[in-house]
Amino acid sequence: MFDTKTLFGYEPDSKYNTPVAYFSMEFAIDQALKIYSGGLGFLSGSHLRSAYELKQNLVGIGMLWKYGYYDQVRDSNGFMKPEFIEKRYAFLHDTRIVFTVQVHDAPVHVKAWLLKPETFGSAPLFLLSTDLPENDELSKSITHSLYDPNESTRIAQTIVLGIGGAMLLDILGIEPEVYHMNEGHSVSLNFYLHAKYKSLAEVKKRVVFTTHTPEMAGNESHSYRLLKEMSFFYHLQEHEVKSLLGLDGDYFNYTLAALKFSHKANGVSKLHGEVARQMWGNYPGVCEITAITNAQNKLYWVDPVIDKAITKGNNEDIISRKKAMKRELFKVVADQCGKLFDQNVLTIVWARRFAGYKRADLMMQDWGRFISLVENSKFPVQIIWAGKPYPEDGEGIGLFNQIISRALPFKNCAVLTGYELELSALLKKGSDVWLNNPRMYHEASGTSGMTAAMNGSINLSLPDGWVPEFAVDQENCFLIPNALDSLSVVEQDKLEGESLMDVLENAVIPMYYNNSGNWLNIIKRAAVDIVPGFASGRLAKEYYDQMYKP
DSSP states (O other), X not given: OOOHHHHHSSOOOGGGOSOEEXXXXXXXXXXXXXXXXXXXXXXHHHXXXXXXXXXXXXXXXXXXXXXXXXXXXXXXXXXXXXXXXXXXXXXXXXXXXXXXXXXXXXXXXXXXXXXXXXHHTOSOXXXXXXXXXXXXXXXXXXXXXXXXXXXXXXHHHHHIIIIIHHHHHHHHXXXXXXXXXXXXXXXXXXXXXXXXXXXXXHHHHHEEEEOOOOSGGGSOEEEHHHHHHTTTTTTXXXXXXXXXXXXXXXXXXXXXXXXXXXXXXXXXXXXXXXXXXXXXXXXTTOOEEEEOOXXXXXXXXXXXXXXXXXXXXXXXXXXXXXXXXHHHHHHHHHHHHOOOOOTTSXXXXXXXXXXXXXXXXGGGSSHHHHHHHHTOSSSOEEEEEEOOOOTTOHHHHHHHHHHHHHHTXXXXXXEEOOOSHHHHHHHHXXXXXXXXXXXXXXXXXXXXXXXXXXXXXXXXXXXXXXXXXXXXXXXXXXXXXXXXXXXXXHHXXXXXXXXXXXXXIIIIHHHHHHOHXXXXXXXXXXXXXXXXXXXXXXXXXXXXXXXXXX
C-alpha cells in the first residue's frame, strides 16, 4: 500500500537500505505529541529524528495514547497531582486501516494512524489505537493510558504493540528484514513471526533487542496462565512456549524471552552492557549482548545561538546567551512558583523521570548542610527540581510533594510541574549545572546530561550509565565520587550525599564565582566531547552497522 518513496518522501540512502521496523511503547518526537513518559521515549524520539536526517529505511511502530502518560498539574494547595486529559492530534494521518487483534480470545479492533516524516522531521511512525466505536469500553481502554496500572490492560497493550504492529506491517505490504524491539514491551511480535515463519531460527534471523533496565525487578514478567488467557502467545500453548524457548517456572519474563528470540541484543551504555551480561549471560539460549550507548538528537535539542558561540569560542557570547536562556526558564519559575530568580546566580537543576533510585532529594539528606548551601549570601545558588513520578506511585508522588514543602520557604528553590519535552529543553538551556545522582548501576544510560552539555550546562554526576564514557573530572564535567559497592544502601546514600555537597562547596561553586575562565573552558570542552559521540546520528549509524546487518 505504501511504496518507500511515498512513505518516506525520499529514497533511502544505500548505506541504510535494509528495511527496519522499530517497535517502542513510547516516542518523544515533539511536545505536541504526548505519547511518552521519560528516557525511553526521549531515546526513541531522537533515534527516529536521526533516522530521518540520515535517510534510513526505518519505520516506527508505537501506540496512540488517548490520555498520554498523564498531565502533571497542581491541586488547590500547590501540590502535584496527575490528571488524565484527552488528547487530539489533527496532524496525524488517518491511514483508514482497521484490523483485529485477538485479546483474551476476542477480536479487538485496531486502527493505524501515521505521523508523516515531514510533520516533525522524523522517520515515519505508525501509531495504533483501540479507541474505536467498534470496540466495547474495555477494549477501547487498552490505548487510553501509557503503562496502565491494571495488569491485564498492560498485557493487552503489549499484545496490540507487538502482534498488532507485526500484523500492520503485513497489511501495509512492508517486509522488514529487521524487527527491532526497543525494550521488551513488544516481545509478543515474536509469536506472530513464529506462526508466520514456522521456526525459532527464522524468527531469530530477523529480530534484535535493546534492553534498558538494569534492575531485575524492572524487567516485566507475568504468569503463563494469565498470558495464555490474554492470547499473548498467539497460537501457541504454554508448554509449547516453554519448549520453544527452553523456559520453565510459572512466570514469563519479557526480557529473557526477548534475548532468546533475538540474534543480537544491546545494552544502552558500555557499563550497562556489562551489567546486562552479568544479569542474563548465564541463561542458556540467550543471544550476544553488546552495547550501543544512547544518544540524543542535536538538531532538535541544541540552542543554535549558544552552539555558535561555543563553536567560535566566544566567551562573551556564551555568557550573554546563557543569561538570556536563564531568563526564559525563570519566567516559568515565576509563573509557577511566584519566585524571581537571578540570571547572575549559579543555577542547579535536578530534572528527570522521578524514580526512587534517582534520589531527587539527595541534596536535602543533611538538612543543616542544605540550609547552609541555600542561605549562603557570598556564593548564592538557585535550585530547581522537576520530573514525573509514575501516576500510581504514591511514594514517588509523596517525595515530589515533600520536596515542594521543604523548598517552599526558600526564595531560591523551586519545584516545577509539567515535565515534558518543552520544559526539559528550557531546563537544560537555562541551567548552569545539571545534577545527576542515581544509585550506582541503576541508571542504564541516562541521556539528559548529553543535551544539557550541548547547551552550556555542566554535568555534576555520579559515574553511572553513559557518564564514564564521557567524563573527565573538572575538564568537561564535575564528578561525584561513588561509595564502595560493598556498603549498604543507607551507607551509600549517606556517603554519596556528603560527596555531592563536598563537590558543590569545594569545586563547583568556587569555580563559578571565582574562575569564570575555567568554567567556560569546561563548557566548551564538554560541547566538543559530547558531539558526535553522544549525538544520535552516531547511534542511528551504529544500529545499522552493528545490529541490522544480516
